[in-house]
Amino acid sequence: MTSFQMPNSADQINLREWLDEQSRQLGFDGLRITDTHLGDASERLNQWLAEGRHGQMEYMARHAQLRSDPGLLVPGTVRVICVTMNYLSPVIDFDQEWQRLAEPTHAVVSMYARGRDYHKVMRNRLQEFALLIEKQIGSFGYRVFTDSAPLMEVELARKAGLGWRGKHTLLLNRESGSTFFLGEILVDVPLPIDQEEESHCGTCQSCIDICPTQAITAPYQLDARRCISYLTIENPDAIPVEFRRAIGNRVYGCDDCQLICPWNKFAQRTALPDFAERHGLGRASLLQLWSWTEDEFEKRHEGSAIRRIGYQRWRRNLAVAMGNALADEAVSEVDKDELREVLRNALPTSDEMVVEHIEWALDS
Template identity: 55%
Template sequence: MQAWGRELGFSQIGVAAVDLSSAEPGLQAWLEQGFHGDMHYMAAHGLKRARPAELLPGTLSVVTARMDYLPRDTPAGWQAVEWQRHDDPAQGLVSLYARGRDYHKVLRQRLQQLADRMAAQLGPFGHRVFTDSAPVLEVELASRSGLGWRGKHTLTLSRDAGSMFFLGEIFVDRALPATAPASAHCGQCSACLDACPTQAIVAPYRLDARRCISYLTIEHGGPIPPEFRPLLGNRIYGCDDCQLACPWNKFAQRAVLPDFDARTQLTGRGLLELFGWSEEQFLRQTEGSPIRRIGHERWRRNLAVALGNALRAAGMADGSDPADQAASVESSTSAAASLKAELRAALQAAIDDPSALVREHVTWALAQS
């Protein structure tokens, strides 16, 4: 299967047994603490996530797959490059995984092709493919099948590939030989916990989604809690900080498929340009992208917060010591003042946005000056 998987763009294939009972207490405790936030579907499915044979009756084994997603042209030292994007408050920052094609579509199609090849070799068998699309304990299955171990940030980590990859599964009604599990190698490192802007990683291996920027900008449909808005910075869709800080990601692998090449309209673009997209433009520019699923309203909500943070940053730059008459300072101050005016104008133009959600965040943003 490894050879078939590589031909289809996967980096690694594993096989896990279906008894995940030892993971049930941790899952139950996480749900009871409310760490899933508004993701009510996680509580609705309950422990079914840890019981593959209940999710798909007859399941005897789970084939797991890893697909790397760093764009093919990712430069050496990419982590430093990504950190630098945080330093430009007027640039919209989209999580790396979302800059290309929607991974759900890519993995689902190729997992099905892998299942078809298995069927051709083994004979017809019952199966179903999953890619972050059902109550499946993906990280647990990945760890048990040797794709990696659960990092302290709760993502799967591999010694050979860091954490910059997607996971997918094929539930099958055949008992296949399981691959050896992976051992953990986080040791005493706490880089991911220290890097999280909102302290969403409340303890090693424990994430409170309600504090996570990825959750707040993608899964959460209502107002972003005011205490977290300044911490979002210029992040408008997702957050990679815990992965950027992880030492193992110096081994992250580039994608082999062009699907995950970064789209220019989603990479390094200014907040003002992105905030100016009409709903029609948003739908056109995000066609085939995972970003489209949050809709135009949440997109503008997220951008309004980022614009407010940029406005505050421009105001700080605009307030340089007037006694310092150096030409470079004057130039920098003038640029900050100009940017501040543009940001305020864009926000002011949206003060009567049809969406109450957007209006509330625009009002907050304007107050940041």
């Protein structure tokens, strides 16, 4: 039970200024506060689930009721402190990202995953923030989250005023586009809430047009089963043949809808060393990543979000990209011979799923 008493108006302003300052010192780039009422968002989620658009992300359906009300997830919650943390490394250049997508033998890893696992970075800093708040205002009830619980994070952040939902369903804001992570502190303190942000997408639908697999089926409508991020990360099974060509050389996630978004010309670079590129993931070739043994995969991706997909999915994704390189007329025969050789050599020691993708690649 909280011992906190709401201060007068002047002290509320001082508290809010203190929260903003402390959040900045901890590396957060935005902070807003909202209540727990999500309106018709839960109905839209249930409709999305009923249509099966979540694919095999069964956890989305399993905890759907909790997602509809943060107060059910953490009893006593009346406010949600929402924060953002920019992740874009200073070395990332969007023009170069497009160039790499056009180079079939290069491997493309989603920009957010090239540094440390954001779950750990955000969670530790959110916990530190909550303890600082407790020292400032006294004992109160709270829990911290970052993509780690049945919580409608984007909707809460939107409602708190951290941005608006883009037509690709990601959160956008005018200061940093969409290249940031979200985190929350659920609290039992009735802090003053912030106003929502108006949408600024207008008639633009660049994200819809650019999607390689047409996963954005309409403005604000995403079919995860078609999304390359889902197919290469969340999907535990074989990648459907109908999407393999469209995946190109993307071996972990996809950034196309962010790269094309006009608002990301304002994308802010992070100053946090945690999100600096590791192991050359922004410039590695398919052959370099394929050469990693399972032990090397585990060691190199220690502390990385990529490690969660495991070695077999990693090889599955690489095999698809290598098959696309083999089918590309721009790739030299010398490079193709090398790709074929390493794929054939891997057949005897690969599991059934990876073998199926290797054979598909060799038939390209």
